Amino acid sequence: MIRLPSENIGSIPRPKYLIEAYNAFNAGNLSAAQLDELAKQASRETIKSLEDLGAEIVTDGEQQKFNSFAGYCTHCAPNIAPDGLRIDFSDGHFRHLPRLTSGPFKYQYTADQFLEYTLQHTASKVKQAVISPSLVSLLYPANGLEGYSRMQFTRDVLEQHTREIQRCLNLGADKVQIDFTEARLSLKIDPSGELLQNMVDLINSVLDTFTDEERSRIGVHTCPGSDLDSAHSADIDYKYLLPKLFTIRAGNFYIAMAGEADPTPALRLIRTCLRPGLRVYIGVINPVDPEIETPELVCERVLEAAKYIPLLQLGICDDCGFSPFADDESTSREVAFGKIKSRILGGKLAEVKLAELVGK
Numbered sequence: 165m166i167r168l169p170s171e172n173i174g175s176i177p178r179p180k181y182l183i184e185a186y187n188a189f190n191a192g193n194l195s196a197a198q199l200d201e202l203a204k205q206a207s208r209e210t211i212k213s214l215e216d217l218g219a220e221i222v223t224d225g226e227q228q229k230f231n232s233f234a235g236y237c238t239h240c241a242p243n244i245a246p247d248g249l250r251i252d253f254s255d256g257h258f259r260h261l262p263r264l265t266s267g268p269f270k271y272q273y274t275a276d277q278f279l280e281y282t283l284q285h286t287a288s289k290v291k292q293a294v295i296s297p298s299l300v301s302l303l304y305p306a307n308g309l310e311g312y313s314r315m316q317f318t319r320d321v322l323e324q325h326t327r328e329i330q331r332c333l334n335l336g337a338d339k340v341q342i343d344f345t346e347a348r349l350s351l352k353i354d355p356s357g358e359l360l361q362n363m364v365d366l367i368n369s370v371l372d373t374f375t376d377e378e379r380s381r382i383g384v385h386t387c388p389g390s391d392l393d394s395a396h397s398a399d400i401d402y403k404y405l406l407p408k409l410f411t412i413r414a415g416n417f418y419i420a421m422a423g424e425a426d427p428t429p430a431l432r433l434i435r436t437c438l439r440p441g442l443r444v445y446i447g448v449i450n451p452v453d454p455e456i457e458t459p460e461l462v463c464e465r466v467l468e469a470a471k472y473i474p475l476l477q478l479g480i481c482d483d484c485g486f487s488p489f490a491d492d493e494s495t496s497r498e499v500a501f502g503k504i505k506s507r508i509l510g511g512k513l514a515e516v517k518l519a520e521l522v523g524k
C-alpha cells in the first residue's frame with residue numbers, strides 16, 4: 165500500500181466577521197482582547213472544517229496570525245512602523261514589511277501560543293508554521309539603529325525563533341514549518357545569490373541546535389508568494405534557488421509547483437538535490453488560480469512528480485497559504501476548502517494508481 169502524506173501550508177481565508185474585526189481594531193473601535201476572541205472562534209471553525217474534509221493533519225489556518233503570516237510577531241509592538249521593505253507583486257500591487265524603529269526586538273506573539281490553542285481543540289495531528297528568521301531579519305532598517313546593532317538584533321531574532329520552534333516541538337507539533345517565502349524573492353533583490361546564502365546560513369544556524377529526530381519534524385516552505393491572486397517572484401527560475409534551498413538541514417521541504425508553467429525541469433532538479441531521509445512535499449494546488457482543481461488533475465500532478473521523486477520521499481501540499489495576508493479576500497473560504505478537498509481526494513486517487521503501477 166502506498167501512502168502519500170498530504171498537508172496544507174498555512175493560511176485559510178479569514179471569515180468576514182474576522183476581517184471586519186481587524187478593520188475595527190485598526191480603527192481603534194475594538195480591543196486586542198475582543199479581536200483575540202473572534203480569532204479564536206475562527207480558529208475553532210477552521211480546525212473543524214479541516215477535520216470534516218478528512219485532513220490527516222490540521223492547522224488553525226493562521227486565523228490568529230494578525231496582519232499576515234509574518235506580522236504576528238510584531239502585532240501591537242510599540243517599536244514598529246508599517247513602512248518597511250516593499251514587496252512588489254506581478255499585478256502591480258505591493259505590500260510593505262514592518263520596520264523596526266528602535267531596539268530591542270521582541271516577539272509579541274509566538275506561534276506556539278496558537279499551536280497550544282489548536283491542540284486543545286483537536287485530536288488530530290497538528291502542524292504549525294513559523295516565520296523564518298531570514299524574513300524577520302528584513303525588518304531591521306538599512307541605515308541601522310542607534311544603540312541597537314544589526315548583530316545584536318540578529319542574535320535576538322535567532323534566540324526567539326529557536327525557542328519558538330523548540331516550544332512547538334515540545335508541545336507535540338507533528339510538523340513545524342518554517343515559512344521561507346522570501347527565498348525566491350531574495351534572488352530578485354540580489355541576483356548574485358549572496359542574500360539567499362545569508363538567509364540559508366541563518367536558518368541552518370538555528371537547525372543545527374536541534375537533534376536529528378527534531379529536524380525530521382521541521383520543514384521549510386518555499387513559494388513565489390501569494391497575495392490577491394498574484395505572485396512576487398514567479399519569474400525567478402527555480403534552477404537558481406533549488407540547489408541552495410536543499411543545503412538547508414531540515415527534514416522536509418514544501419515546494420510550490422502547481423503554479424509552474426512547466427514543472428518538469430524543477431522536478432528533475434529536485435531529484436538531483438534530494439538527500440536520503442528527506443521528504444519533499446510537492447504543491448499540487450495553486451491558490452492563485454480561482455478555479456478549483458479536480459481530483460483527477462491533482463492525481464495527474466502527483467503522478468508527474470512521482471516520476472522524479474521516490475515514493476518514500478514524496479508528499480503533497482498546496483503551493484502556498486490561501487491568504488497569507490489577513491485582509492486578502494480574493495479567495496473565499498469555500499473555494500479554499502474545495503481546493504483542499506480536491507488535494508485530499510486526488511492524493512488518494514494517486515495512491516491507488518501508483519500502487520497499480522508499482523504492482524505491475
Ligand SMILES: [Zn+2]
Pocket residue numbers: 173345385386387388389390483484485
Ligand atoms: Zn507560500
